[in-house]
Amino acid sequence: MNTKKTRQVRVGQYILGGGNPVRVQSMCNTDTRDTNATIAQILRLEAAGCEINRVAVPDMEAAQNLGKIKKGINSPLVADIHFDYKLALEAIKQGVDKVRINPGNIGAADNVRQVVQAAKDKGVAIRIGVNAGSLKYLKEIEGKPNLTSFEWAEIMTREALDQADILEKLNFKDILVSLKADDLPRTIAANELFAKTSDIPLHIGLTEAGSFLSGTVKSSIALGTLLKNDIGATIRVSLTEDPVLQVRTAYEILKALDMRKFGPDIISCPTCGRCRVNIAQTVKELENRIYSDKELLAKATGLKIAVMGCIVNGPGEARDANFGIAGGVNEGLWFIDGKAVSKIPQADWIETILNKIRERNAF
Structure with a gap:
């Protein structure tokens, strides 16, 4: 089974979307400034089958360490950045394969242009991440505690499309989007609505899914529903556990749907x-x-x-x-x-x- 024919986006050695296999992603919980610890964890994740690895980039020291990490691993490296466009520029300079940053949150239009130009020059993709807990349109939700899942989906999709539009107006197309909540119906509804609206490939998952048991159950239902409807180019199972278990769980979901073969x-x-x-x-x-x-x-x-x-x-x-x-x-x-x-x-x-x-x- 292949996913919906979205546009295709290259991240490292993988082509994502457009009917290509769904790839498994995880995120390190190490301090990115600690080169040895981060490389060691990524190598463990690679051995477990993780195909794309993301690291947090909270400051310039972490950004400047990404090149060393990249040299010690085999999988595509994703830099997770919030608010500071200079960190994105440094991450791209250091050789990452994808940057997770929202263009609407990094200040002036010139900041966005600089990041986009650097990404174009190096062939780096950009992922836009929309989480229910940090929406730009939160004011619309205040005082409305009983929003339906579809109303949440409309707000989350509108924010994702707004963010993507900033990049597309600069003729940048190598975009992925994620729409995540800790709530299963909201996550499903938001991704289904976005998939009907845009050809941008989706990275899917529940955010803050929880402990191993509850998080696995919720993630299996949410991701299984989306994948069964041909939605999703990459997946991450977010559990309060060793990231290796996140990878194993992701493969078990894909195996149960007969979408990937990995292990018996x-x-x-x-x-x-x-x-x-x-x-x-x-x-x-x-x-x-x-x-x-x-x-x-x-x-x-x-x-x-x-x-x-x-x-x-x-x-x-x-x-x-x-x-x-x-x-x-x-x-x-x-x-x-x-x-x-x-x-x-x-x-x-x-x-x-x-x-x-x-x-x-x-x-």
Whole structure:
């Protein structure tokens, strides 16, 4: 499945929008002035599959450090900047691939022209970010606590279009837009309305989605709804968690929608009183082993692996997988491509699966 045929925008080695694959993005929580810590985190994110990485640029020291960071990583680098056009100019000079800055918030028209010219010269894209909590049109909302999601969407879309218009009047087209709220219906409505109005590709996500459980649920519903309607060129799952978990969650959403393949599809039962093996521990260790080994991860991508706990649903699910185990009492029936092969003790489950993955060619 590809997304709506918006205009195409290059960010580093990726072409975003226009039916290209949806790319996974995250944001570092390190101090950008700390070169080693920021590079180390981005390399961890890249290993987890993150394709575009954003860093905060709160001051000139951080901006001037972006070149060093860029040299130490492999993915496109995005500079997140607010209000100060000089930081944007320095970030572009340092070699970033995209700048997140709202042109209406950086002062005089000449400031915007300077940023646009620098971005044109270096082939740098600009993302406009509209968040429900920091709208220019907040005065219209004051005293109206019961605005509908569509009314919110109209205000957010109008602000995004106003900001984009500033750039387009300067003949700058390499634009992406994000419209985010912590509220699921507002986020969906705003992105749907913008997508009907403009051909600018969208970076989608919920802002301040929350903890791992609640944030994953809300993000899955919101992003899944938008992606299913062909809306979204890049995605970020914003969780109050290690950014690596944000990346893993984003891929699970894309995999569930059959939009990207990254890593295996591991299915496992929730367990009940019939279960006589430790499914939870097995699945957790299996995932950790696969996702911490780049070569193993490549070979496991696209595979369906079933780890089931009993003889009721276990054999059917295991038979439907590339590799599957249906648990018994401290052992399990081992299936390969739908055929029962042998019984193996639980202590051997993980290594049996991993060895079989190693024998396969990468997807």
